[in-house]
Amino acid sequence: MISPNLQAKLSTPLKIGSVEIKSRVLQSPLSGITDLVFRRLVRRYAPESMMYTEMVHASGLHYIKGLPKIMEIDPQERPISIQLFDCRPDFLAEAAQKAQAEGADTIDINMGCPVNKITRKGGGSSLLRQPEVAEAILREVIKSVDIPVTMKTRIGWDDNEITILDFAKRMQDAGAQMITVHARTRAQGYNGNARWEWIAKVKEVLSIPVIANGDIFSVESAVKCLEETGADGVMCSRGTLGYPFLVGEIDYFLKTGERLAPPTPIELLECAKEHLRALGEYKGDKGVYQARKHMAWYAKGFVGASVLRGQLSQVETVQEGVGLIDKAIESLEKGYEVELESGLAMV
Template identity: 40%
Template sequence: MKIGSAELENRIFLAPMAGVTDMPFRVLCKEQGCGLVFTEMVSAKGMHYNDDKSTKLTLLDEKEKPGAVQIFGSEPEIMAEVAEKLDRSDAGIIDINMGCPAPKITKNGEGSALMKKPELVAKIVKAVSGATKKPVTVKIRKGWDDSLANAVEIAGIAEENGACAVTVHGRTREQYYSGKADWDIIKQVKRAVSIPVIGNGDVTGPEAAKRLFEETGCDAVMVGRGAQGNPWIFNQINKYLEEGIIIPAPTAEQKIQTIIRHMNMLIEYKGERTGILEMRSHIAWYIKGLRDAAYTKQKLFKLTNKEEIFNLLQSFLLRQENT
C-alpha cells in the first residue's frame, strides 16, 4: 500500500495514542508486522517554541520507518512552520490530529474541536500540505456529536486541500471511547473521497479487522486500544487476512519476556524514573486476563525501581506456571 510517496508493508496500522505509542512500543509493534506506526500527538506550539519534550516525540527509530508523526494545533501558520521542520526530519508521513476528544485539547479549539470549523480545517490542511513534500494525512472522528456528524464533509475538505489519506474513528467526540464505533460513517467517507480511507474503532482482533474491511471497503485498518499490551495483534491480523489462520495468544512466559525487553528499552529511552512510571501502565495491559493480574497490578503501582518490578514479574510468572 502507498500513501503519497510512502510505501508501506501492509494495511494494518498502529493508532497514535498519548502515553502509549512511544518509540519502544512502536518498535515492538513494527517487529510484529505493523504496516505503519504513528507517534503520540505532538504539540505544534511546543515545537514552535523549541520545546525539547515535543521535539523528542517526533524522533523515529530506524526500525519503524517510514513512520508517521502526528501533530496537533489550530493555527495554520504554526502548523505549516512545524510541517516545514518535519520536512527535514525522518518522518515518512505528517498526520494532523482532528480527532482527540480530551478537554485540555478541545478547549483550545484543537483536536476534534476543529471538526466544528470546516473553514479552519481547509486552511490548516492547505497550509501543512503546502509546507512539505511529505505525504500529509488527517485523523478525524465521526463528528463532534450526533447532531454534527460531519466526517464526510471534513474528509472531502481534507482531500481538496492536499491530504493524501484520511483516518476515520467511528465515534463522535461526545462518545470519547465509549459505546460502539459506527463503521457506517467510515463506509460513507470511503464512498465520498478518492484518497485512501483508514478505518478506526473497535478493532480488537483478527476477525474484527476483516469485518471492518468487508463492511466499509476501507483501504487500511488502524488498531488503537486493541494493541495496548498486545503488540502481537498485528501478526495475528496479518496471518488471518492472508491465510485464515488464528495464531494463539502468546504464553505468559512470552508476555513476561516482552515486558522485560519493553521496560529495558523504555528505561534506555527515557531514564529509569520516567521509564518505570510509564511502564507500569503497559505492564497492567500486558498481564490483563492472566491469573492474579489484579493482585499483581495492586503491588505494581507501588513500585518505583526496575529490580522490584523484575522480582514481581518473576513471582507472577511462577504462579502462572503452577496453575
Template identity: 40%
Template sequence: MREIAIGTIKLENPFLLAPLAGVTDSSFRRICRQMGAAMVYSEMVSGKGLFYKDKNTDRLLQTYEDEEPVAYQLFGSEPDILAYAARELADRPNVLLDINMGCPVPKIVKNGEGSALLKDPDLVYRLVQATVAEAKKPVTVKIRIGFDENSINGVEVARAAEAAGAAAVAVHGRTREQYYTGKADWSMIAQIKQAVSVPVIGNGDVFSGEEAIRMLNQTGCDMVMIARGAQGNPWIFREALALWEGQEKPEPPSTAERLAVIDQHCAYVMAEKGEYVGVREMRKHISWYLKGIKGSAHLRAEINQKKTFEEINQLLKQLG
C-alpha cells in the same frame, strides 16, 4: 492483492498503530512494528511546541530505525503554525505528517484544536493546504465522524481535507461527544470511503484480528488503525496479519512470551528515559500486558507501588 499506499509511501500490510498520547512512544512503537504493524504513529506533537522550541516536544520526535516507517501526528489550529512545523520536520526520518482533528480531550478542544476543528471544514481546508504547501512528504488527517450526534459531518470534513491535498483520511467512527463510549459507527466510515478518492483508514472498536478483517470487509476502507486494542496486546498485529494473509489464527501469546515482551519493552524504556521515568511509564503497560493472566490481579496492584525495574522483575518472576 492491491497495493497499500499513502501518497508515495508503500506499506507491507493494512494494519497501523494509532497515535495515542502517553502510550505510543518509541518503545511501544518498536514492539508493535516487531509484531507486524505496517506503520506506527507518534504521540501528538504540538505545532506551537515546535514553534516555541519546547524540549518535551522534541523528545516526542525521537525515533529509531527499527520502528520505521513512522508518522508524526501534529495538532494545532493555526495554518501558519502547522506550516512552520512542516518546514521544521521536513528532514526528519518520519514518512508522513498527520494532523489530529479527532482528539476529544477538553483542554485540546477548548483551544480550538483536535475535535474542535470538525466544526469548521473551511479551517480544516486551510490547515491542510498550509501544511501540504510546506511538507516534503504526504500529509494526512485523522478525524471523527462529527462533533456530536447533531453534527455528523465527517463526509464534508473528509472532502475538505482531500480538496486541500490530504493524501489519506483516518476516521474514528465516533463523535467527539462520545469520547470512547458507545459503539463506533462503521457505516459512517463506509460513507466517507465512498465520498473521497484518497485512501481511508478505519478506526474504532478493533480489539482482535478478526475485527480488523471485518472492518476492512464491512467498510471497504483501505487500512485499519488499531488504538486501544493494541494496549497490552501488540500481538493483535500478528493476528490480523495472519488472517489477512489467509493463514490460521495464531495461538494467543503464552505467559512466557508476554513476560519476554514486557522485558524487552522495559529495556527500551530504560535505555531511552532512565529508570525513574521509565518505571512510572511502564506500570500501566505492564498492567495491560498482564490482563487476563491467572493470578495477576494482585501483582498488578503491587507493581503500581514499585519504583525500580528490579523490584518489578522480582514480582513478575511469580508468574514465570
C-alpha cells in the same frame, strides 16, 4: 473467512500519495503510549505496518530548541508518521518541516482529539466545527513539505452534528492524501460502539485511502470492519494496550489467511519485562512511572493476575518490576508443570 474480493484488494500495497505501504494494518497514535519503545515492540510482529508517534503540539515545538522525545524516531523504523496537533497553520507548517527533517514518511494532522484542553484552544476534534481552519491547515502544511500529509478525525461533534461526509470531502479537496476515521463522535469520547456504517459512507464519497478506526480488538473485528466498510485498511488502538502483538496478528492473517498462535501468559509477561527495561533505559525514572500502566495491562489471563497488576502499578524501579514479573513467571511455570503432571495441560 475473508471474501475473495477483499483478499484481492488487501494483497496490493496501501498507497498514501507517493508512499507505498506493504500492510493494510496500522498502529494508531496513542498519547503517552506509542513512543519509540512501544513502536519497536509492535514492529517486531508487524514489520511492514505504518506506525504513528504520539501527537506533538506544534506551537509548543515553535518555542523550544531541538525536538521533544515524543518526536524522536529511529532511522530504521519505517514506515512512520509523525502526528501533529494545533489550530495554527503557520506553526503546523513549521512543525511539519521539522518532522520531515526527522525522517517521517508522512505527516498526520490530529483532527479528532476530544480532550477539552485541546479542543478549547481550537485543536483536535474542534476542527470538525471549523472546516475552513482545517482546510487552511492542510493547504499550509502541504505547501511546506514534500511528503504526504494525512489526517485523522471523528465522524462529528455529536449526534446532532455528524458532519464527516462533507468534512472528509473538503479535506480531500484541500490535498489530504489519506483519512483515518475514528467512527465515534467527539461527544462519545471512547464510549459506545464505533459506528462503522459511517466509514462505509465516507469510503463511497472519497477517492483517497480511508482507514477505519474504532473497536478493532481482534482479527475477527478487523475482517468484519473491512468487509462492512470497504475501507482501505484498519488502525488498531486500545486493542494494543498491553498487547503489542495485535497489529502483527491481523496483518499476518490478512496476508496468509492463517492465524498466529496468541502469546501465552508467560510470553506476555516476558514482553512486559522487556517493555519495562527498555522504558527505564530510554526515559529513566519517568520511563518506570510510565511503564506502570503498561505492566498492569500485560498482567491478565491467569490466576493471580489482579494481585500482580496492583503490585506492578506501584513499582518504583526497573529491578522491582522485573523481580515481581519473574516471580509470577516462575509460579506460572510451576503451575504448568503441575498441570502437565496431572494431564490437565493436555486437555
